Amino acid sequence: MTALHWKLVIDAADPHAQADFWAEALGYLVEDNSAQIDRLLSAGYVTEDLTVEAHGRRAWRDLVAVRHPDDPYQEDNGIGLGRRLLFQRVPEPKSGKNRLHLDLHAPSGRRDAEVARLEACGASVLRHVKEPGGEWTVMADPEGNEFCVQ
Known part of the structure; x- marks a missing residue:
């Protein structure tokens, strides 16, 4: 059996604030998905209301991940291929x-x-x-x- 790739997904009220905290806590990097988002916006697959500006670049409003700085990532979309935490917005509190x-x-x-x-x-x-x-x-x-x- 081949080992599976995984990420830990964490529900959040404010995914970007959580990503910033955990990036600082762990010494990780907040993923930059802006190139992928720009491509999807240009093609009409997504709308502006699904995005926000974070760290001076376009980001998903409801999803953001942090990754280990030494792990590989996909350069065309910024998605990490190693140790990652993904924060997703949910409506209910913890x-x-x-x-x-x-x-x-x-x-x-x-x-x-x-x-x-x-x-x-x-x-x-x-x-x-x-x-x-x-x-x-x-x-x-x-x-x-x-x-x-x-």
């Missing part, structure tokens, strides 16, 4: 605990500094956990999605 979350691994001895950096980016600390199996900080992104810093 409710309840995440069933899936990211664990961020800080360099040895740097967890507290990493937590402080993420707080400066807009995250909040929910709690610190110290158990026989390890120690980590549970945080929330600007829309309340939980993640851990180990």
Whole structure:
């Protein structure tokens, strides 16, 4: 069996704000889909109301992804071919605990500094956990999605 390509899709009230937060948090790049959008607009396949301006370029209003800077991507449409998070606009607010979350691994001895950096980016600390199996900080992104810093 061939390994499958995947991306993690995250529901969001404001996909662009979430993408900006996670790009900064992870050191990822916000994908540039402007060339693809311009082609689709020119051909009449999509309308302007499906787009916004973000980072000085045209972007999808309701979808935006971030990708690892070292991973390959398709130059004609900006879509990453490796590690990616895709944020999609949904009408309902987040409710309840995440069933899936990211664990961020800080360099040895740097967890507290990493937590402080993420707080400066807009995250909040929910709690610190110290158990026989390890120690980590549970945080929330600007829309309340939980993640851990180990």
